[in-house]
Amino acid sequence: MDDLNQTRQQFPLSFSLFALASSHRALATQLFREINLFPGQELILMQLFQQDQQSQNRLSQTLRLDHSTVAKSVKRLEDAGLVIRRRSPEDGRVTLVSLTEAGRKLESCMLTHGTSWRAFRRMLSPNTKKRC
Numbered sequence: 001m002d003d004l005n006q007t008r009q010q011f012p013l014s015f016s017l018f019a020l021a022s023s024h025r026a027l028a029t030q031l032f033r034e035i036n037l038f039p040g041q042e043l044i045l046m047q048l049f050q051q052d053q054q055s056q057n058r059l060s061q062t063l064r065l066d067h068s069t070v071a072k073s074v075k076r077l078e079d080a081g082l083v084i085r086r087r088s089p090e091d092g093r094v095t096l097v098s099l100t101e102a103g104r105k106l107e108s109c110m111l112t113h114g115t116s117w118r119a120f121r122r123m124l125s126p127n128t129k130k131r132c
Helices: 003-010 012-034 041-050 056-063 067-079 101-113 117-124
Strands: 083-087 095-099
Touching: 003 012, 041 056, 041 067, 041 083, 041 095, 041 101, 056 067, 056 095, 067 083, 095 101
Parallel strands: none
Antiparallel strands: 083 095
16 A cells, blocks of 8 residues: 555545645636636635725734735735725824725625635636626
């Protein structure tokens, strides 16, 4: 018996979870690449759907991600026109992240049409004549 089959038999749940996560990441990477986003950015969007206008620091803490990872993801979301960044009027050291109209529209589309990858890709596609 080879090592992979032995591991699969000894730890079936762990192996299955790892295989599922790996497959999901590969699919997400491919689909997000088509719309110029990266896997993980949907988590930031979902956080902003729950509560708009959050600091990058709070997003980092909530998602348990490094601040630089969140900053890079937010920059890409901003470039895609889904969020805007601005300095807090109360504390200029704090960067606030808010959904744009396109970002808010994406939320309503996701709620209306579900969160399937096909629907998500269609909502963001530049070739789509009419978005939600």
